[in-house]
Amino acid sequence: MKVIDNNGRLFGKISVIDVLAILVVLALGAALYVKSNQPHTGVSVPTQTITYQVRVDGAPEYLQNSIHVGDAVYDLSYESGGAPLGEIIDIQVLPGTRMAEFIDGTAGPAPVEGGANLLLTIQGEGLVNEEGYFLNRVYDLGVNAARTYYSKYAEFTTTVTAIL
Numbered sequence: 001m002k003v004i005d006n007n008g009r010l011f012g013k014i015s016v017i018d019v020l021a022i023l024v025v026l027a028l029g030a031a032l033y034v035k036s037n038q039p040h041t042g043v044s045v046p047t048q049t050i051t052y053q054v055r056v057d058g059a060p061e062y063l064q065n066s067i068h069v070g071d072a073v074y075d076l077s078y079e080s081g082g083a084p085l086g087e088i089i090d091i092q093v094l095p096g097t098r099m100a101e102f103i104d105g106t107a108g109p110a111p112v113e114g115g116a117n118l119l120l121t122i123q124g125e126g127l128v129n130e131e132g133y134f135l136n137r138v139y140d141l142g143v144n145a146a147r148t149y150y151s152k153y154a155e156f157t158t159t160v161t162a163i164l
Helices: 018-038 061-064
Strands: 050-060 085-102 106-130 132-135 139-141 148-151 155-163
Touching: 050 061, 050 085, 050 132, 061 106, 139 155
Parallel strands: none
Antiparallel strands: 050 106, 050 155, 085 106, 106 132, 132 139, 148 155
């Protein structure tokens, strides 16, 4: 009796192609089993508290009344996973100024009538490493970055002034 007959069947019963397909399926199943039963080797990196300050220049009175200690702060234009970037823990009201260009061609802060500068201290969770500060593990935080932040009742343009 031949091992493979004229029709390409093994011992006259099953096709060689069928045997190869069964072997491939068994090999894939074994690989999946081995991969899923290996221990995870990932290292969990703990987050830490990051405190930073942002300045809102020339905030009108209605905006000042809309920002409160305890408000969560978000940035909708950057990927932060939908999580808040922190919570406002302190608000300082300073004399209102905005950058302006003067007649002599120079630029500098000029007083704003009916507005104030707000210095917001925000506290959030994130990673700190040699590459920088990352709120919610993904949101890159840098000094002098101009960002638009949102709270429950307000939208305001800020400049990050310090990371404490």
